[in-house]
Amino acid sequence: MSTVKFNCPHCQQRLGVADTLLGQKISCPTCGGHIRLPENPAVPPSQSAPLAASPNAAEPQQPQFLVQAPPPPQPAIPVEKPKTFGTTVPVTLMNGDITFFCPGCSSKLVVTERAAGKQIPCRACGTAVTVPGTGIPPDPAGRQTINLSLRQDGHTTLRELVARARTGDTLAAKAVLAYGANAVSELLDGLENSFDEPKENREADILVDLLVRIGIASVKPLITKLGKSRRAYYALGRIGNEEAIEALVRELTSVNWRRVEAACIGLGLLDNPASLYVIPQLENTRKSTRVGEVYAAAGSAITALQRRFATRV
Structure with a gap:
C-alpha cells in the first residue's frame, strides 16, 4: 500500500491518503470539505460538495476604498469694510466751515476748510472720520445734501x-x-x-x-x-x-x-x-x-x- 499526496481543492492543504481510498469520498481534515478522490492518481481530486462552514476558513476580503480626509478649511478672506464719509452742507456760507455727518453715529460735525481731506475723531463716538473736500458723499442717515456751488463768491448772505x-x-x-x-x-x-x-x-x-x-x-x-x-x-x-x-x-x-x-x-x-x-x-x-x-x-x-x-x- 502506497500513499497518494494531493492538495485539498477547498483549502489547498497538502494531504496524503492510502491508495486504497482512491475513487472514494473523503473529508479534508483541515477545512472539512468533501473531496472525491480520483481512481487514477494522476488526476487531481475535485470538489464533491460545497464547503462546509468552518471557523478556521479564511474570511473573504472586503474591497478596500481610499477615504480621503476632508480638506482643511480655507483661511477666511478678509473683507475690507467700505469707506464711508460724512455729508458736506454749508451751514454758514460766509466763514468757510465744512459741516458733515459722522458715518458712525450720524452726529453733525463742523470743521474749517483747512481740515478738508484730513482724518479726525468724532467728538460724539470717537470714530475716525475723513473730512470731505469738495465732493458730497451720501449722508448715512439719508438726510438731504446741498451743493457747495452755492458758495459762489463767498459773499452770499x-x-x-x-x-x-x-x-x-x-x-x-x-x-x-x-x-x-x-x-x-x-x-x-x-x-x-x-x-x-x-x-x-x-x-x-x-x-x-x-x-x-x-x-x-x-x-x-x-x-x-x-x-x-x-x-x-x-x-x-x-x-x-x-x-x-x-x-x-x-x-x-x-x-x-x-x-x-x-x-x-x-x-x-x-x-x-x-x-x-x-x-x-x-x-x-x-x-x-x-x-x-x-x-x-x-x-x-x-x-x-x-x-x-x-x-x-
Whole structure:
C-alpha cells in the first residue's frame, strides 16, 4: 500500500491518503470539505460538495476604498469694510466751515476748510472720520445734501438766499434750510403783516413751506405773528405740535372774525365734514358788532374741533 499526496481543492492543504481510498469520498481534515478522490492518481481530486462552514476558513476580503480626509478649511478672506464719509452742507456760507455727518453715529460735525481731506475723531463716538473736500458723499442717515456751488463768491448772505428761494430757486431753498432755526426770523420778515393782503401769494407760500420744514423751532416766532399774518396760522396747523395747536385753539375765542377764520383753517376745520356747519355761523358774525355772537361762533368752532380730535382716537 502506497500513499497518494494531493492538495485539498477547498483549502489547498497538502494531504496524503492510502491508495486504497482512491475513487472514494473523503473529508479534508483541515477545512472539512468533501473531496472525491480520483481512481487514477494522476488526476487531481475535485470538489464533491460545497464547503462546509468552518471557523478556521479564511474570511473573504472586503474591497478596500481610499477615504480621503476632508480638506482643511480655507483661511477666511478678509473683507475690507467700505469707506464711508460724512455729508458736506454749508451751514454758514460766509466763514468757510465744512459741516458733515459722522458715518458712525450720524452726529453733525463742523470743521474749517483747512481740515478738508484730513482724518479726525468724532467728538460724539470717537470714530475716525475723513473730512470731505469738495465732493458730497451720501449722508448715512439719508438726510438731504446741498451743493457747495452755492458758495459762489463767498459773499452770499442768508437774506439773499431767502430772496432767491422766494422766486422758486430750489437750490437756494435747500441752503436756507441748512441754517435751521437761524433762518426763521428772516423767513418771518417775508410774510404779510396784514390780513388785507391777497390770499393768493406764491412767494409767501414758499416761505411758509420752509418754516414748516424747519419745524418746532418756527412755532414760537410764528405765534408772535398771529393776528398779523394768516399764513402764520396755516404754518402752525401744518407743524401741529402741542404748542402750535393750543395757540390756534386760543385764537378761536378772538373777537376778530378774520383771526377766528384763520384759526379754523389752520386747525383743518374747513376740511372736516363734521365741522362744516361752523363756517356759516362764523360768516354770520362777520358783519355783527356784538362780541357775544363772535364768542358763540368761536364756541361752536371749539366744539367742532373737539369732535375732530375725538374721531382720531
